[in-house]
Amino acid sequence: MKLLVINGPNINFLGIREPEIYGKTTYNDMLATIEAYARQREVSISFFQSNHEGALVDAIQEAYYNKVDGIVINPAAYTHTSIAILDALKAVGIPTVEVHLSAVENREDFRQISYVGKYACKTITGQGVNGYLMAIDHLMDMLK
Numbered sequence: 518m519k520l521l522v523i524n525g526p527n528i529n530f531l532g533i534r535e536p537e538i539y540g541k542t543t544y545n546d547m548l549a550t551i552e553a554y555a556r557q558r559e560v561s562i563s564f565f566q567s568n569h570e571g572a573l574v575d576a577i578q579e580a581y582y583n584k585v586d587g588i589v590i591n592p593a594a595y596t597h598t599s600i601a602i603l604d605a606l607k608a609v610g611i612p613t614v615e616v617h618l619s620a621v622e623n624r625e626d627f628r629q630i631s632y633v634g635k636y637a638c639k640t641i642t643g644q645g646v647n648g649y650l651m652a653i654d655h656l657m658d659m660l661k
Contacts, residue, residue, distance in 0.1 A: 518559075518586050518660060519583075519584065520562050520586060520587045521583075521587075522551060522562060522589045523565050523577070523591070523592070524564070526575055527594070529566050531547055534549070550596070551564075558653060558654075570599055570601060573595065573599075573607045577602065578608070586660055587613065587614070589616055590614070590619060590637075591616045592615070592633050592650075595633075596615070596630075596633050597627055597628055599632055600659070603632040603636055609647050611639055614637055616641050617643070618643075618644075619643060638659065639655050
């Protein structure tokens with residue numbers, strides 16, 4: 518099984534940005550945890566992060582050509598604004614789990630809208646890095 522983990526803006530600043538909300542785990546530590554878990558589950562995993570909406574759309578489209586089986590995506594702030602990311606996910610038709618480190622449903626009003634959630638087969642919030650691991654498990658179960 519081949520999965521792609523996509524992270525949006527400011528996720529690369531984990532451990533630096535608002536640690537009271539996002540924790541002290543760094544982005545590289547998070548990737549190492551996800552990679553080790555995927556290896557243990559015998560899943561091929563790759564990562565993409567960008568602060569630019571168009572680059573995220575390009576990565577989603579590239580996943581189609583690379584025959585990725587599933588996508589785990591934390592679109593970060595673009596969750597609440599990007600119809601382009603939603604359209605890209607719908608276009609490629611790849612099963613997708615939306616992940617958020619924090620419990621966005623308990624945060625500001627503008628974070629209550631999720632365009633990606635209109636496509637994702639599951640949304641996991643408030644589980645920190647473990648949310649990514651839960652997303653891998655969900656996709657594995659779903660794609661068997």
